[in-house]
Amino acid sequence: MIATPGDLRALNAKAVVLDTEGRHSEAQALYQRALAMEPDNEMLRNNLNLSLALNGKAGSGNASLLAPSDEAHPQIDWK
Numbered sequence: 855m856i857a858t859p860g861d862l863r864a865l866n867a868k869a870v871v872l873d874t875e876g877r878h879s880e881a882q883a884l885y886q887r888a889l890a891m892e893p894d895n896e897m898l899r900n901n902l903n904l905s906l907a908l909n910g911k912a913g914s915g916n917a918s919l920l921a922p923s924d925e926a927h928p929q930i931d932w933k
Contacts, residue, residue, distance in 0.1 A: 862888050866898055869905070878909035 865888040872881035885902035889895060 860891065862892055862895065862898070866901060869901065873901075873905050873908060878905050878911075881905045882909070 865884050869881040869884035869888075872878070872884065882902060882905050885898055885905060888898050889902065892898065
């Protein structure tokens with residue numbers, strides 16, 4: 855468990871560790887929890903997209919749920 859559940863840096867760090875251990879689903883849940891608190895955080899969004907790609911879920915629509923809609927932040931086509 856994370857000592858400070860609202861700390862975005864702690865959530866991101868824990869998720870990165872989970873990704874390195876191959877525990878992508880758990881990592882993605884933490885990235886999504888952090889993004890719910892700060893939806894425009896590019897670091898979290900990029901780490902989530904990388905986690906999805908590592909887990910073979912890129913292009914399945916999961917990453918696009920959190921992608922911004924404006925043109926300043928283009929979506930990555932992982933196909």
